[in-house]
Amino acid sequence: MRTPTPDVLIVGGGVIGFAVAYELARRKVKVQLLDKDLPGRATSASAGGLWPVGEAVGLGCGVIYQATQAAKRQAAGELENAEDCDDGILPAPFRDLLVASNALFPALAKEMLDTTGVDMEFRTGGGLLFAVYDEQEQAYVERVTRALPAGLHFERLTPEEACKFEPQLTRELVGAALLAGEHQVNPMLTAEAFKRAALLHGAQFRHDTYVTRLRREGDRITGVETEGGFLPAGIVINAAGAWSSQLAATAGLACPVFPVRGQIVLTHALPHALRACLSTSGCYIAQKLHGEVLIGSTTERVGFDVSVTPEGIANLCRGAVRALPLVRFVGIKRVWAGLRPGTEDELPILGPAPGIEGYVNATGAFRTGIVAAPMTARLVAQCVVGEEPEMPLAPFLVERFAKRELASTAG
Amino acid sequence: MIPRRVVIVGAGPAGMSAALVLAEAGLRPTVLDENPRPGGQIFRQPPEGSAAAQAPPKDATAQHGAELVKRFAAAGARIELMNLTSVWAIFPERRLAIGHREGWQVVAPEQLVLATGAYEYTPPFPGWTLPGVMTPGGAQSLVKTWSVRPGKSAVVAGSGPFLLIVAAQLAAAGVDVRAVVELARQSEFLRQTPRLLSSPGLLFEGAGMLRKLRDAGIPMLWGHVVCAAQGENGALRSVSVAPCNQDGEPERTRARTIEVDTLAIGYGFVPRIELAQLAGCELEFRDDLGGWIPKTNSEGESSVPKVWVVGDGGGVSGSVVAELEGELAGLAIAERLGCLDSATVARRKHPLLARLAKLRRFRLALDTVYRIRPGIARLAAKDTLVCRCEELTCEEADKAVGFGGNDFRTLKVMSRLGMGPCQGRMCWPAMMRRIADRTGHSMEHIGPSRFRPPVRPTTVGDLLQLIPFEDHPEPAGASARGAR
Numbered sequence: 001m002r003t004p005t006p007d008v009l010i011v012g013g014g015v016i017g018f019a020v021a022y023e024l025a026r027r028k029v030k031v032q033l034l035d036k037d038l039p040g041r042a043t044s045a046s047a048g049g050l051w052p053v054g055e056a057v058g059l060g061c062g063v064i065y066q067a068t069q070a071a072k073r074q075a076a077g078e079l080e081n082a083e084d085c086d087d088g089i090l091p092a093p094f095r096d097l098l099v100a101s102n103a104l105f106p107a108l109a110k111e112m113l114d115t116t117g118v119d120m121e122f123r124t125g126g127g128l129l130f131a132v133y134d135e136q137e138q139a140y141v142e143r144v145t146r147a148l149p150a151g152l153h154f155e156r157l158t159p160e161e162a163c164k165f166e167p168q169l170t171r172e173l174v175g176a177a178l179l180a181g182e183h184q185v186n187p188m189l190t191a192e193a194f195k196r197a198a199l200l201h202g203a204q205f206r207h208d209t210y211v212t213r214l215r216r217e218g219d220r221i222t223g224v225e226t227e228g229g230f231l232p233a234g235i236v237i238n239a240a241g242a243w244s245s246q247l248a249a250t251a252g253l254a255c256p257v258f259p260v261r262g263q264i265v266l267t268h269a270l271p272h273a274l275r276a277c278l279s280t281s282g283c284y285i286a287q288k289l290h291g292e293v294l295i296g297s298t299t300e301r302v303g304f305d306v307s308v309t310p311e312g313i314a315n316l317c318r319g320a321v322r323a324l325p326l327v328r329f330v331g332i333k334r335v336w337a338g339l340r341p342g343t344e345d346e347l348p349i350l351g352p353a354p355g356i357e358g359y360v361n362a363t364g365a366f367r368t369g370i371v372a373a374p375m376t377a378r379l380v381a382q383c384v385v386g387e388e389p390e391m392p393l394a395p396f397l398v399e400r401f402a403k404r405e406l407a408s409t410a411g
Numbered sequence: 412m413i414p415r416r417v418v419i420v421g422a423g424p425a426g427m428s429a430a431l432v433l434a435e436a437g438l439r440p441t442v443l444d445e446n447p448r449p450g451g452q453i454f455r456q457p458p459e460g461s462a463a464a465q466a467p468p469k470d471a472t473a474q475h476g477a478e479l480v481k482r483f484a485a486a487g488a489r490i491e492l493m494n495l496t497s498v499w500a501i502f503p504e505r506r507l508a509i510g511h512r513e514g515w516q517v518v519a520p521e522q523l524v525l526a527t528g529a530y531e532y533t534p535p536f537p538g539w540t541l542p543g544v545m546t547p548g549g550a551q552s553l554v555k556t557w558s559v560r561p562g563k564s565a566v567v568a569g570s571g572p573f574l575l576i577v578a579a580q581l582a583a584a585g586v587d588v589r590a591v592v593e594l595a596r597q598s599e600f601l602r603q604t605p606r607l608l609s610s611p612g613l614l615f616e617g618a619g620m621l622r623k624l625r626d627a628g629i630p631m632l633w634g635h636v637v638c639a640a641q642g643e644n645g646a647l648r649s650v651s652v653a654p655c656n657q658d659g660e661p662e663r664t665r666a667r668t669i670e671v672d673t674l675a676i677g678y679g680f681v682p683r684i685e686l687a688q689l690a691g692c693e694l695e696f697r698d699d700l701g702g703w704i705p706k707t708n709s710e711g712e713s714s715v716p717k718v719w720v721v722g723d724g725g726g727v728s729g730s731v732v733a734e735l736e737g738e739l740a741g742l743a744i745a746e747r748l749g750c751l752d753s754a755t756v757a758r759r760k761h762p763l764l765a766r767l768a769k770l771r772r773f774r775l776a777l778d779t780v781y782r783i784r785p786g787i788a789r790l791a792a793k794d795t796l797v798c799r800c801e802e803l804t805c806e807e808a809d810k811a812v813g814f815g816g817n818d819f820r821t822l823k824v825m826s827r828l829g830m831g832p833c834q835g836r837m838c839w840p841a842m843m844r845r846i847a848d849r850t851g852h853s854m855e856h857i858g859p860s861r862f863r864p865p866v867r868p869t870t871v872g873d874l875l876q877l878i879p880f881e882d883h884p885e886p887a888g889a890s891a892r893g894a895r
Contacts, residue, residue, distance in 0.1 A: 044820075117814075188824040267871060268832060290827070295871075307503045308864060310517050317874040328872035333832060334863035335500075 012239035014043040018194035019377035025201035036210040040306035045338020046187035052102040056095035058088025059279040065299040093395040101375030112193035121186035126275030128182035213250035221358040242339035244363035260342035262297035263312040282319025350396040418520035423451020425722025425737035426526030432741025434489040436750040441491040500864030501689040514876025529680035529723035534841035536790035538640030543647030547577040550675035554584040562673030568592035575620040597633035606776035659784030685866040696854040699778040700726030703859040711740035788845040800831020835860030
């Protein structure tokens, strides 16, 4: 039996866990968040780009991910050549989720600043500019342009226009495409703001608490086992990011999330040199509020290894110098890596799981956790308290994987 | 990727002595060092052909250092020295990213010895960012290496025997040293005499330095601190010096002003642990050894097998201890790699361990006298910069601490302290003590700063130049040995 205000435990202290805690706490749900600081948290290795349309059509690290996947499949003989690869354009419901979530940021940033004193550093800029290096990429831009519905504008620029818009951009390109409404935040401060807002609304946090397993009694999750003992709960929310699959497995549940390592390079602060965030097939580049230039990001399936690699960072630097020659002379402040919670279809896993009570997924945000957090949290909270979700959850339910498996077996 | 058997990072006393043991054992170690010539900070050699290079070593320590450097050079091709080379990252499996003018490369040794030394500790106080305020080591380097006087008149302040050396060197260079301001109290010093007598040679050396100051007419102010520095036209004009209590808390009403254009100020040293941390070594907090240090066994091996930490980088204990530690680690590694038999190693280890044990008694006394006192963490005023990289004031940092920024990562997110190029090297040793003082949290709770590569200056463009080090035919140290 689900009580109207169940006690909720959230496992995982990343931006998604914090946002869900906030949305639940302000709905007067008694909520506690359990967190263990494991190396490789995706929130702390995020670029903080709010690129809802860009991400949905595969820009940002999507381009890099597609290239990696295509190369792999080509090597495995699955593809004749890389061009035959699907173009990375993700299903419309995912795009709608990101767009709706992104639209919440301006009001959210203001509310957070007023109530918590934390500035999420939400700033509007020149948008997201995709630098097109060759004909193949040009063809991709054309496909994306055709695929976008009315109202979402993908502006095509000639090389001259691109360089006028972004003077530091390389001259070695065949064109560019601009998504004007795409912005950025500081991911760590965004997470911090959610956390503090949740605390203000009465949420409780237990840091340094490692959840060893979910406790399952029949078809119900009744709480979690931690190093410090058992904690009962009406509902347990799996917001464990890259570790979600392992957590679900402790109760025999499937939650097919895998870690996708992203290495990033951050330079020393520069005077304002970029209007837009840049996306290229080699890397993406965003100049942050305080002037540092963030260069991201590798997409590697190497398990839970969070080390940076010489090849990884050298490739990013090569990509950055190609797109923005001036960074050649800029000092590197630091490089590090995080583990994105990846899924095979690149969509998040949200909502209840079939055949089990007292368990809700809030994971699989892959490379869009920051932009998706506000709406993800709302949908999950609505699902927990039994409200009608304001957007359809169906495309994001975990059972889609089981269905797909069935379909492929039948086929 | 370049394979090597043993790589030693740092050619100071610890690194050189480790290298010498290994070279004698026939292992041809590789020594990486940032400086043009070996010697480290303490035995830094002046530029070749300079006036300072002609002068004979002045004291016993310098003499000993010169001999060590000479022995190191005499090892010739039995040691591969790569100078002007920095290590800016450690990747898993002891793969070092090394950089120098031509580009970068990955070197992967079987055994890695970190002999990275220490840097000076100067907690913030009002006026500490004025031109003319520097560390004692900075002032020393100016007069000793470059034959440049930092100013006409100076106060040397802080804590530790190093102040005495620097004051004498400044005076000898013609600087009017108006006072040595020492946090420690003379009465405590006298109380430790029995323990200090365990190493009469060192005690005698210290007494000699004090006598030298007295002869030069330089007042020694025990139990005093510099609580502020005042500037005029953007340069240092005077410093305020006040007596302090046991906790290092100054009695500001009794402060006096000393007019000087130079203030050399440092409260001892902080181990350089960046590389050890990147290598994954477990750390522990040891206030007596300078702060956060890698845990090691008696031979210097860290919690990560095949990674050794010796010298001040593993806990500040001075050059004599550093040399012994280097030798011990060298012996252990030579044995591990089958180049020395265990009987020989045991025989050679014994006297080294005995000397270290004896020196430890002396160290213990010095550490008690020259301990960092909490009052030093309270010197900064509201508008004093505590993070110079990000120009963060003490008030802003305190506010973020009050807001829950009680560890490095949270404070960095909340306030940007430690976000700059120094990654917290300068601000965190003082800030962590300030947090402990204000919140009562233990140092284990507050934790060390978190270093990320690159830990030495590296540009985006540097990473585009992978250099073929396999063909690096002659170790760059050839010039230092005059062998080419």
